[in-house]
Amino acid sequence: MTSVDEVFPDPVGVLWLKGVAADEVLRGLGADPAVGWSRAQWDDDEGRLGRAALFAVESDGAVLIEPRSCVGSDTALLRRLTASGGEALALSWTVNLHVSVTFAAHGGILATFDPMELFAATGDDPDAVAGWLDSLPVTAAEWHHNGKAAAFALGERLTGIHIDRAWLARPHRLVIPSAAAERPVLFLDKQMRELAAADPRIAALAADPGPDKLPEIIRMAVDLALRTTDLNGELVDEVLELLATGERGDRGAVAGERLRSLHETLRQEAQATYERSGATGYAVPGHDTEIGRLMLRQEAVEALRHALDPDLERAASNALDRARATHLSQENGDHLRHRTLTAIQYYIAHGENWL
Known part of the structure; x- marks a missing residue:
């Protein structure tokens, strides 16, 4: 497999394409083409060239390499580019070593995932993702060991384009994706x-x-957390009333402090339960043990507290995060409800799709 870190010591975004016309790619990228390319231009930190990307076409394959962005990883763009029957593989990684891989074909996303977390891979048809990944000539161990190298190998297999230092040194087209x-x-x-x-x-x-839909998303996130933990009581009822009326002023602040106190009470109760059990090691949250259920209730309390945040975007995001931490049920559909609410909340907050 390609020694990616030697060729690209810094984060980049790479998009491999097959069966997609070059002019269609450039239109999709909103790219402003320039003439020629040089390492000096590509490394330029000033002005518009700071966003410059390399674009090359060879036979039926093409590749886009973005040193300072990852426009080519946008799932909506990948759907558009492959809608006429093409295929695409997008790879990007950050300075924090978070790697993202997305496969697209015929206008759909086959899979998108972090190679270190294949279990969380998703796609337009979630039921088909695991089987499709198993069909690739890359094992789960290879993805985990070096996801970037695995993606480069598949990108070369898709397009026939082998990217190494010698290939990068050749003249290629310079474009400015937007x-x-x-x-x-x-x-x-x-x-x-x-x-x-x-x-x-x-x-x-x-x-x-x-x-305007954020208050409803917040209420639904809270519903999920309460349903999975059976958390109830006078304080819970008061918070639900505040969420129903949209009040997040002084009463909301007071309720928030009472929720902090409830969280601490549950923490102490969980600690006492743990000590009485004589267990050793780390306590694990879950629905199967008393201490595990107490830990999940703490997460539900946090969902309620974050739901009262006057910043509705932040309230929705954090309430959904805490609801997920309560180990939502697959059987009753709450896990899917959470994923759907997350996709909608992300779209509202960022103006782009979560998937």
Whole structure:
């Protein structure tokens, strides 16, 4: 496999394409083509050339290499570029070594994932993702050991383009990719669309996903956390009333402090339960033990507390995070509800699709 770190010591975004016309790629990127290319231009930190990317076409394959962005990893763009029958593989990584890989073909996302967390891979048809990944000539161990190298090997296999230092030293086209000017349409995968068709509350959010929907997303996130932990009581009822009326003033602040106190009470109760059990090692949150359930209730309390944040975008994001930490059920559909709410909340907050 390619020694990626030697060729690219710094983070880049790489997009391999097959069966997509070059002019179609450039239009999709909103790219401003320049003439020729040199290492000095590519490394330029000043002005527009700081966003310059290398674009090369060889036979039926093409590659885009972005040293300071990852426009080519946008899933909406990948769907558009491959809609006429093409295929694409996008790879990007950050200075914190977070790696993202996305495969697209025929207008759909086959899989998108972090190579270190294949279990969390998703795609337009989530039920098919695991089987599709198993069909690749790359094992789970190889993805885990060096996901970047595995992606480069598959990119070369797809396009026939072998990227190394010698290849980079040759003249290539210089382009300036730009982010999509138009806000994409909200995308939900197959399971999410089926849920929206069956759940009127989800359907209403998906039909018109704007900032005015954030209070409903927050309430639904809280519902998930409470349902999975059976947390109840007078304080819970008061917070639910505040969320229903939208009040986040002085009463909300007081309720927030009472929730902090409840969180500490549950923490102490969990600690006492742990000591009485005589267990050793780390306590694990979960639905199967008393201490595990107490730990999950702490997460539910945090969901309630974050839900009262006056910043609705932050409240929705953090309440959803804490709801997920309560180990939502797959069987009753709450895990899927959470994924769908997360996709809608992300779209509202960022103007782009989560998937």
